[in-house]
Amino acid sequence: MGAQLDALDPSVLDGATILPWAQYWAWRLCGVAASEITSLGCHTDLWLPMENRPSPLARRRGWAARFAPLRKAEEVLGQLTPEWVRRTGLSPAVRIYCGLHDSNAALLAARGFSEIADREASLLSTGTWFVAMRTLADDADALTLAESRDCLINVDVNGRPVPSARWMGGREAELLMGIDTAEDELGWPALQAATAQVLAKDIMVMPSFAPGTGPFPTHIGGWNKEPADPIERRAAVQLYLALVTDVSLQLIGTKGRLLVEGRFAESPLFLASLAALRPDLSIYAANLHNGVSYGVLRLLQPDLPPLSGLARVESLPHDLPAYRQRWMREVAA
Helix, strand or coil, X not given: CHHHHHCXXXXXXXXXXXXXXXXXXXXXXXXXCCECHHHHCCCCCCEECCCCEECHHHHHCCCHHHECCECCCCXXXXXXXXXXXXXXXXXXXXXXXXXXXXXXXXHHHHCCCCCCCCCCEEEEEECCCEEEEEECCCHHHHHCCCHHHCEEEEECCCCCEEEEEEECXXXXXXXXXXXXXXXXXXXXXXXXXXXXXXXXXXXXXXXXXXXXXXXXXXXXXXXXXXXXXXXXXXXXXHHHHHHHHHHHHHHCCCCCEEEEEEHHHHXXXXXXXXXXXXXXXXXXXXXXXXXXXXXXXXXXXXXXXXXXXXXXXXXXXXXXHHHHHHHHHHHHC
């Protein structure tokens, strides 16, 4: 958001009020302008997470003075305007809440599980982007992130810093395997056998296929040995996703517990590979197809229980730490 504002002619902002995206839609629906902390604090360059105030850039450019009043995500801003009542047919009593950033809604959903709650834990949200977000036991841990490797500090609904790392795992998987990344039709035994072959042949995918992003932003992706067998190819890609994810988790200091949600929480090979790489973690998979919606509902009902429980991930029975060492040597070379 800061980059977009910086690209504008300053005269465009004369007399303007600056709103984050979610709160823009709240304003459209009810006519009340507001800012909100998770939206300002999500990789916008507009907020200082550790100091809980606008960034020097936002103050220097005069943007901070144009921010709409700061409101809490769970606050009701108003009711649906007559125009939107006419356009939608909804009741004029519909209330419009301030709202929050989508990844933070997923984090709030994760904290609805007793295994995670407010403990030291990380959430890995998977889709086009893989976003790892860590709940801190000690805020001082947030000071050592590698900005050049796509790490940043988000802000949760309570204003607490959330060390985060991201990379385009889903996008890279699609580039390597095609649009269909599901594994159900292959069967777990076939995937296990293919994985054993990939490890025996030392087949590796090297980062990165989304230049400028993730923990290896300057690397050019490729295969050390591209497999002809399509199941081996799929197995190698899942191992690659686990390896890069492990690096991202290390960059934010993940420890204790990890909850994986999103599309790749349904990938048994990815999950089992990650568990083999990180035996120090208790890893859980969430069958949450509506995690963001559940997180938003928790704003209104903090004690709302999830509709399903978490599944503890079992480790792949292979020596992946040794494979990781060889992969890291290849990456360094």
